[in-house]
Amino acid sequence: MRIAEPLQDDCPGAVQRDCRHGHTENGCEDCKVRLFSVCAALESCELDELDRISHARQIPAHSTLFEQGALAGSVFNVTEGIVRLYKSLPDGRRQITGFALPGDFLGLALQDRYGVSAEAVTPVSVCRFLRTAFLSYVDRKPHLLRRLHEFAGHELSLAQDQMLLLGRRTAEEKIAAFLLNMQTRYARIKSMSVTVPLPMSRQDIADYLGLTIETVSRTVTRLAREKVLLIVPDGVRLLDQERLKRIGVA
Amino acid sequence: MRIAEPLQDDCPGAVQRDCRHGHTENGCEDCKVRLFSVCAALESCELDELDRISHARQIPAHSTLFEQGALAGSVFNVTEGIVRLYKSLPDGRRQITGFALPGDFLGLALQDRYGVSAEAVTPVSVCRFLRTAFLSYVDRKPHLLRRLHEFAGHELSLAQDQMLLLGRRTAEEKIAAFLLNMQTRYARIKSMSVTVPLPMSRQDIADYLGLTIETVSRTVTRLAREKVLLIVPDGVRLLDQERLKRIGVA
DNA sequence: CGACTGATTGAACCAGCTCAACTCATGTGG
């Protein structure tokens, strides 16, 4: 239940925001991801407070948000666009550990250093918080911490699925699972559609699935030849979802 | 700082435990993993309370603690032995997502269903909690939740490392990283040693590293032939750790 | 001792990789 008027002690009345640094017009209130991101754990009045420590930022495509191993100065909530999260080996081999979509939170673990690097795949909008400010906010909001922990649990579960995929599935199974997965994740922010946008490069998909770019290309082409899907500009259209599920789902 | 006498409101004095269901003699106080597991977030008096909702259990080798997808009735703290956590595909392919050692917490995500299955590799001792009881306890202890979240963040980080390993490393690199990893993890509960016990089967190692049993065997044998390690009963002795690190570490 | 189970070894095979050529779209500047 959302409460319009502040009711709790720690909601210091209707304080008018005096600082609008880089915020969208109405701050969190009309944020696109408000209702399904971590912030959904917060009431309107609490949100106001969060608003005051947040900084809306636009990040151009292909630029870096943060780098693996660097001190975690900020945490981010993605509100628009796609971010790739990855780990690299010194010789250049790369494993993308996930793609962050709107509503996803970067720096969930709240650790003092980033465990992965993050780069914008498309132009990205984020809601940025200084880690220290966010931490002290979290300390005063146990239900937000619960929410963050739920998100972390979900991430962990996804990571385990991905381990199964990387360690034990064939190229075709990997591709099928990836496409179905992206489809359901997009459904959350747009609406369920048979057209799955793939703004990331083939190399990104390969590095996410533990394959080479050639194998990704060949496998997708073959699935298209077999009328399981149709390749469209910047994505695919899933023609035979049943077949795809039979290939890709556990 | 540990406090011997209860100081806080929610520490209801020195209540004598009237129920010792399955506890070790002195409960949490003299627990082997007390100081580095999640419980380290708790004061003596709080521990007493935790003690009352905990159940010490012995689990024989090769038996199941819980199964992937089942309702998460309990959460566990491993106090002795090794547990394998895994996901399976319907056709029998298996991916071990991790080995839990003493001090590790099972059910960290606090989700209503288990995301993986858990089986004892060796005889295992656990500290078991009914999930509901543990949840309501956590709700009253924000600092325990913080601790659980830290653990979850650490798990997530390990999962990401494992993704990089599964997706982008060679068989030899996988084995080397695994052995060094087990060595440092054991150091936490015993003391640093060049002898790494491997109580799990070759099949377990294979399913953890995304390899076959034959490849594991061949690779370990080759490393032994090259004097990088020595195969001993139920483990290996790391002879040339420098070389191993050159192979295995990022 | 024989039966059984886990680990090792060998030999053939193959899914996915490597290397290389080609296509196609986009951009650029003369």
Next chain:
DNA sequence: CCACATGAGTTGAGCTGGTTCAATCAGTCG
């Protein structure tokens, strides 16, 4: 407006790291 570079994606051909299948070995237990 065309020549040409550039970069992502596709396609082909051959190769190889790791798998598969099969045999053997080494404990262990009754």
